[in-house]
Amino acid sequence: MTTAEELSSLKESVLAQIASAENTAQLEAIRVAVLGKSGTLTAHLRNMGSVPKERKAEIGRAVNQVKAAVEEALDAAKASLAAQELAASIASDAVDVTLPGRAQHIGTRHLINAITDEIADIFLGLGYSVIEGPEVETDYYNFEALNAPADHPSRSMQDTFYVRDMTGREAAVKGESDILLRTQTSGVQVHAMEDEELPIYVIAPGKVYRRDVADASHLPQFHQIEGLVVDKGITFGDLKGTLDFLCKEVFGPDRKTRFRAHYFPFTEPSAEVDVSCGICGGEGCRMCKHTGWLEILGCGMVDPNVLSMSGIDPEVYSGFAFGMGVERIACLKYDVPDLRMLLDGDMRFLRQF
Amino acid sequence: MKLSLDWVREYVKVPDDLQAFCDRLDLTGTGVEGAEIIGDAFEHVYTARILTKEKHPDSDHMWVCTVDVGAANLDDDGNPAPLQIVCGAQNFEAGDHIVTALPGAVLPGDVKIKKSKLRGVVSCGMNCSERELGLGNGHDGIIILPKDAPVGVLYSEYLANTDTVLDLEITPNRPDCLSVTGLAREIGAMYQEDVANPLPEAAARLESLIEGRPVSEDVTVTIADEARCARYNARVVEGVKVGPSPDWLAQRVTAAGARSINNIVDVTNYILFLYGQPLHAFDYDRLKGEGGTVDVIVRPAEEGEEFTTLDGQDRVLNPDMTVIATPERAVALAGVMGGLDSEVEDDTTCVLLETATFSRAHTSRTSRSLGLISEASLRYERGVDAAPIDEISKAAAALMAEVSGGHARPGCVDEYLERPEGHDLRFRMQRFNAMMGADIPEDFVRDSLTRLGCTVETTGDADVLRVLTPTFRPDLEREVDLYEEALRLWGMDRIPPTLPASPERVGRRTRAEGIRRTVDATLRACGLSETMTYSFADALDLERLRMDGVAAGQAVELLNPMNADHAIMRRSIFPGLLRSVAHNQAHGVADVQLYEIGTVFSTTEGRQKPKESTKVAAVLVGAMEPGGWNAARVPFDFFDAKGICEALLHELACAKVRFKPLSEEEAPYLQPGRAAVIMANGAELGWVGELHPLAVAAFDVTGPVAAFELDLAALTKAARPARDYVDVPTHPAVEVDQAFVVAEGVTHEKMQQVMASAGGKLLESVALFDVYRDEERVGAGKKSLAYRLTYRADGRTLTADEVDKAHAKLVQKVQSATGAEVRA
Incomplete structure (x- = not known):
């Protein structure tokens, strides 16, 4: 070839x-x-x-x-x-895209702290700072400096846990003590007025304690968020505008607020604030006990005695204070059927939020 | 406070629209907690007539009746049909008009009327007495209506006096509202309506009811401590016949929430509810001393003095409490409750009527110390006005004489040691409106304050009003107290909402808050869910946790805990977390990843306020995921907890982080050999480990439980704002894998330290990638640690020669420092 x-x-x-x-x-x-x-x-x-x-x-x-x-x-x-x-x-x-993805495990915030975060952020936007106070207080900060001196009838509004005073001092009433678990975050107001410079715009979230038997709607420990403003020229209208804004931010823009005159020893005038019921829109239903309103917080203008006791001249400065229960908001927003679930640590509950 | 609208309408006009009225009460500061329409209780209760009455075949006191209830009961054809009713009363005859409750009625006390059998005889309802209907005390028999009463008409319609009773929340600053006349005044101010005061006329009625010797002849009153009792008035009503109250009186006290007892006691309660003045009626003869006189002494109780209150309870008193006494013995606990052995009884014929006012503070403490709250103590601790005491005493004596057929003896003994005074205040209109952010007219302010009982006058300054407050409003002490009155009556809803105009405020987060947020966010990113547990603890919790021997300080003890499980404040969060793990495991949830940031408490002898510190505590039980089609289940162990701590400390930019082994003595709550203390920059931050199996079992948890605890304050101190910046490398690195065989006791940390110092500048990083044990290949008591060493130089490419030299030096140093052998 x-x-x-x-x-x-x-x-x-x-x-x-x-x-x-x-x-x-x-x-x-x-x-x-x-x-x-x-x-x-x-x-x-x-x-x-x-x-x-x-x-x-x-x-x-x-x-x-x-x-x-x-x-x-x-x-x-x-x-x-x-x-x-x-x-x-x-x-x-090709895969079955409906098969589950590779698990990435991200934890969840506790409902109470999630709500606290939300409210703290709202107030940060309004120019407030967040402060804290101790859970065990003296009688002075929990009651006396809040214009509720010894034997003031308002004290029986809250059933107090008393703590053994290790100095051996005895209280005037058997079974009571000068040292107690705070029944309200309002004591932080006094700390703020003593420690902070004016003007004061603060909120103070924290745990409080009252002698209630734990059941579906009560816990012996729960959370409050206290707010305090002390400045020149603060009006009751400012208090109304602030809380109205808060309620609309937390519950939605179509919700209304209502101020009812009330009594707290450390504010004058004092009010309780209701937000219109979100279930019935104010028409009245079981949720709001047919009133159309849900009680959401207590507030008022800071009592001049409270300002004076902290060395602030009430003729020059005025202020307002408010306090709300976080568990209450949790129930209203999420319909939690039993408050004790907040303390059980049940993963099936916690992972929902 | 229960308010009968029927009653208060005697003194002031009340709007007909109940809902609007309740809303107005709510908005002006008197909370409405409920409204009960008395007639509602009479649904299914009809007027009726007895047709026949025959002996019960099987009872010697019951009767079998046929009762005509008109159209209230119809037969199948729609015709009225009489009912058979078994009745135990003896006061009726056939033909009597009566009141009958039909099946479906719910009578006071939640008594449900049903068709039933009484000793074998069917009974289709109940013939009612006054007491059964809550109308009074009459229980001598069933109600007999006049012969002309209609049959088959709803009893409430027949009576035509349905009443509405509001349950009102009276705030502690308003003692004046704990009375019908006080609420009438409040309602008058709410609606700008005039109010009638019944007291002058009621007191004047006494004049025609006076007889006998003057009270002062054989009654004396001595107040031993005027700080406890500003006024004590004693009056005597004699010739009384104790018996049931007239219907109107029984109805009033029943509507106010009391039980109708007898005419004497009901009068004291009626006056209490009407004027807010507590009274006490003593049996005069049971107070008499040997000389036949009544010598009332208001004195401090003696330490340990024993006293039986009229509720039958034995009480032990102390000197802070005040008693009403005769020279022989205490007869009442002042301001709180009377004594059992001096109360009015059925055979009482002469009453000593006490009208007094006692110290608010002493009453409050006595009430709290004894756990005894009464209508009297509730009012005294809020303040009872001493001024109208004599007039009220007269009104009470007059009414008592009227309803009991007795008469009052002339005069009274009235020890009046301290006269109450109102306050003389200014009201600056401009300041008021500036503080409210409103424009409320002066006329409105004047009118409102006047209707509330103040005297308002003008002053030389057109902006300033002079306001004299009444003695029954101890809460009106300062100008701002008047502002509140004017504002609430004006209506808070009418104030326009604004926001504070401050030019100076800024909102900022503190550093501690920022760190707390980072901790929360990192732990959640690591898969932990946040929880909360009780701040209360069982006194044995720390022992169960095996932490009792190493915990600092003493437990903070509650004086009045809710229960023994919650007797102290927690010293560790872990008992709470372990209970949550047990709860999950008991409910079939095996994988638990929880953390809590919370306060723990401890104290020491001589310390007043306990120490509070905030801890970050976490538990990992089971696995992160149950395992799936594309991932194996990896059970948690020590290194999961440690890894999370490492991630957290990295996020917080902590420097010089170290984990040092903890011995069993140092941390008996942790499993020995799986326990470490966490340090940063030489400071202790907390610990990580697996909880001791005995501690885990003590809380009924199935382990292992990987856990860590960090002190938030220490973390905050150790955290840095940011990590230092390091240039991103531009020249290539050389990686060398090197395995060393070392004795078990040689730690990874030791190896790292030796390599870091031996590797010098060229050694960039050391990464452990394998730990291997094999008795044959590695040797007993030994382990192989395999590292990836990364060499890199700044600003140039390393030569092979440089790397070889540096690595050889490193290997040699590791060998000499640790006894390591090189494994091929």
């Missing part, structure tokens, strides 16, 4: 192999067998030295033609097979 014939038959057989290749790996094997270091066509190129001079040009051209044809066929076949293979691989990689 002449060289030309050899080349021709090589070309045909290689092109046939390429045509019948089933995948890119077979193509690569063909490429190596033909064009690789020891490939059949490479052998021809390598043998060019032994080709007679007069035929070199002719055979060289023939070899190059075969090489070009093979390369072209390889590229074409590779493109086509690669596309098929990608399609096949994509097809086989």
Whole structure:
């Protein structure tokens, strides 16, 4: 067989192999067998030295033609097979996208603190800072400095937990003590007026304690958020506007507020604030005991005695204070059926918030 | 305070629209807690007539009657049908008109009337007495109506006197509102209506009821301590016949929430409710001394003095309490309750009537110390006005004489030691309106204060009113107290809402708050859910937790805990968290990841306020996830808790974080060998470990429980605002994997320290990627630690030679410092 014939038959057989290749790996094997270091066509190129001079040009051209044809066929076949293979691989990689994703475990905020955060953020926006106070207080900060001196009848409004006084001092009433678990966060008001510079714009969230048997709607420990403003020119209208804004932020823009005159020893005038019932829209339902209103917080203008006791001149400064129960808001917003769930630590409950 | 509208309407006009009236009460400061319509109790109660009356076949005192109830009971054809009713009363005959409760009626005391059998005889209702209907005390028999009474008419319609009783919340500053006349005055001010005061006329009636010797002849009153009793008035009503009250009187005291007892006691309660003045009626003869006189002494009780109050309870008194006494013995606990052995009884013929006022503070303390609250103590601790005492005493004596057929002896003994005075105040209109943010007219202020009982006068200053407050309003002491009155009557809802105009305020978060937020956010990002547990603890909790031996200070003890499980304040959050874990496990929740940031309490002898510190406490039980189709369940262990601590300290940019092993002596609550103290910059922050299996079992929890506790104050101190910036490397690093075989006792921390110092500047980082133990291949008591060491130079590419040299030096130093062998 002449060289030309050899080349021709090589070309045909290689092109046939390429045509019948089933995948890119077979193509690569063909490429190596033909064009690789020891490939059949490479052998021809390598043998060019032994080709007679007069035929070199002719055979060289023939070899190059075969090489070009093979390369072209390889590229074409590779493109086509690669596309098929990608399609096949994509097809086989398809998943059931409804299967659950790989679990990422993120914990949850306790409902009470979530609400506290929300309210703290609202007041931060209004220019208030957040302060804290101790949970065990002296009688002075919990009652006396709040204008409720010893034996003031308002004290019986709250049933107090008394703590053993380790100094051995005895209280005037059997079973009571000068040291107690705070029944209200209002004591933080006094700390603020003693410690902070004027003007004061603060809120004080915290845990408080009252002697109630734990049941669906009572806990012996719960949370309040106290607010205090002391500045020049503060009006009762400012108190109304502030709490109206708060209620709309927390409960929604269509909710109304209502101020009812009330009594607290440390504010004068004092009021309780109701928010319109979200279930019936104020028409009256079981949730609001058919009044259309839900009691949400207590408030008032800071009593001048309280200002004076903390060294602030009530003729120059005025202020307002308010306090709200966080558990109460939790119940109104989330319909928690039993307050004790807030203290159970049940993962199925906690992970809902 | 229960307010009968029927009663108060005698003195002031009350709007007909009940809902609007209640709303107005609510908004002006008198909370309405309920409204009861007395007639409601008479649903299914009809006028009726006895048709027949026959002996019960099986009883010697009961009767079987047929009762005509008109159209109130119909037969199948719609015709009126009489009912068979078994009746135990003896005061009726066939033909009498009576009152009958039909099945479905609910009578006072929640008595439900049903069709039933009495000794085998069917009874379809009940013939009622006054007492059964809550109308009075009459229980001598059933009510007999006049012969012309209609049959089959609702009894409430027949009476035509349904009354509405409001349950009002009277705030502690308003003693005046604990009376019908006080509330009449309040309602008058609410609606600008004039109010009638019944007292002058009621007192004047006494004049025609006086007979006998003057009271002063054989009654004396001595007040031993005027600070406890400002006024004590004693009057005597004799010739009384104790018996049931007239219906109108019984109805009034019943509507006010008291029980009708007898005519004498009912009069004292009637006056109490009408004027807010507590009275006490003593049996005069039981007070008499040997000389036949009654010598009343108001004195402090003696320490340990024993006294039986009229509720039959034996009380032990102390000198802070005040008693009303004769020279022989105490006869009443002043301001709180009378004594059992001097009370009016059925055979009483002569009454000593006490009308007095007692110290608010002493009454309040006595009431709280004894746990005894009465209608009297409730009023005395809020303040009872001494001024009208003589007039009220006269009114009471007159009424008592009228209803009991007796007469009052002339005069009284009236010890009046301290006269109450109102306050003389200014009311600055401009300041008032500036503080309210309103424009309330002066006319309104004047009218309102006047209707509340103040005297309002103009002054030389057009802006200033002079206001003299009445003695029955001890709460009106200062100008601002008057502001409140004017504002609440004007209506808080009429004040336009505004926001404070302060130019100076800024809202900011403190550093501590920011750190607390970072702690919360990081722990949640690490998969922990926040919880809250009780601040109260069981005294044995720390012992159960095996922490009692190492906890600082003493427990903070409650004087009046709710129960023994909550007798002290917690010294650790873990007992609470373990109870929550037990709760979850008991409810089939095996995977628990909880944290709480809360206060723990401790104290020491001689200390007044306890120490409070805030702890970050967490427990990990089970696994993070139950395991799924693409993830295996990986049970929690020590390293999960530690990893979270590491992440947290990284977030807080704490420097020089170290975990040092804790011994069993140092931390008996942790499993030995799985316990470490957490340090940053040389300061202790807390601990991490697995709770001791015995501690876990003591709380009925299935372990292991990985846990950590950090002190929030220490964390705040150790936290830095940010980590230091390090340039992002631009030149390539060389990584070398190197395994060392070391003895078990050689810690990873030790290896790290040696490598860090030996590697010098070129060693960028050391990462442990394998720990391997195998007795044959590694050797007993040994472990293989495999590290990936990263070498890199600043500003240039390292040569292979440099790395080889540095690494060889490192290996050699590790070998000499730790006895490590190089593992191929």
